[in-house]
Amino acid sequence: MKTLIVYAHPEPKSLNGSLKDLAVSTLESVGHEVRVSDLYAMNWKAVVDAADYGPDASSPLKVPLDSGRAFDAGTLTPDVLAEQRKLLWADTVIFQFPLWWYTMPAILKGWVDRVFTYRFAYGVGEHSDTKYGERFGEGTLAGRKALLSVTVGGPESHYSARGINGPIEDLLFPIHHGILYYPGIEALPPFVLYSVDRMTVEDYADVAKAWEQRLLTLESTEPIPFRPQNFGDYEIPSLHLKEGLEPTGRAGFGLHLRR
């Protein structure tokens, strides 16, 4: 297994830092190759702007077109090119981050915004009245798997089916489906730790054991069964799910699960 860990926490001595370190040592101990993008340590530029496209930036700036032109010309900035190469190298990607305001920290969103350029992660394949790209199950990163490892301050009940924050699987859907599955990456069920603000040293021993267990079984873990876009489940060009495909009563994001 070739694993890229994209890690987004400002404090190396945090729980997130420990989980990242444990992932590296656990995977390497059984012979896997691991690379880490430590976004804070890299001083990752979080913000898309014209400097990302250098001489390929048009005026006025057009983010999709300009990023696609720079991608095709090989003139994206070295930091972005390096991350794209790491994604192409990897067969597995782990994202390690705290849930801040119900989604990823800005530095990690900025990694997505800048690395997932047009022609690399979107705008791939034919776009016409009969086909809307190779995406959701197809695309540049098809054949890869990803796992979100997320720490959450609040208790699990607040993120359950009836919990006030909404179900964690729905909160993570825009990442699992919208960011990962879109360019072809299969999302594995996430590793989520709750109530981390109250975690003790004793708790951490159990957490570490559970995390190691997840890491050592990644290759046999079934991904979340999202429906691929181009294999008959959706109307073209509306991309509505065809009537009758979903179990009775299922709605919202859950429609896009195969079973």
Added chain:
Amino acid sequence: MKTLIVYAHPEPKSLNGSLKDLAVSTLESVGHEVRVSDLYAMNWKAVVDAADYGPDASSPLKVPLDSGRAFDAGTLTPDVLAEQRKLLWADTVIFQFPLWWYTMPAILKGWVDRVFTYRFAYGVGEHSDTKYGERFGEGTLAGRKALLSVTVGGPESHYSARGINGPIEDLLFPIHHGILYYPGIEALPPFVLYSVDRMTVEDYADVAKAWEQRLLTLESTEPIPFRPQNFGDYEIPSLHLKEGLEPTGRAGFGLHLRR
């Protein structure tokens, strides 16, 4: 009306820039006060780190506790303090941004991550076995309203109830409910423009008319009817929605709507 516009697009000559400018002129033309936080023009620092809390940062860094201590001591950085003051000044907040990877651009997420500190936006009110804070309808920013004005590259059908991206109201729920309603801000129904990558100059005339219409009727627009946390709809301390409160068949994020 005192309106703060938080605007996040790198190109002043973009559709987002035009909508921001039109909001300023339209609101001012009828006597409202308007302030703009143009995050790109301000070179907004998007990333939470120890520098945010200066001498109040502990080692190892604890983002919630340190941000709360710096908030209480009045020692947050001047850029964050200025945004908190603008929010306290405003009765209405408009967020103008493009939907990038199904949520806000990193620079705007970084505005939330840095400005919505502990003790200002969360960690407000009693937290015990019988109460879990003043939030979701209560909090520091109660009494204010906010509107998301969002541009979307893809067509509306892809964001409808059966659309492949998921319903737009579910994609925006973590912002409307998780970011805005949490510290007390009522979220108004969003102003969403689709297929903007194909928009023509002729289309823009209609768009501008619709946007002016929304702006001039903001004060009479009913907010999204989210359920407040502390007025009987939720079990304590699980914060599960009480059984039987939702219309038959409603699930997921939709549970948290009053009707």
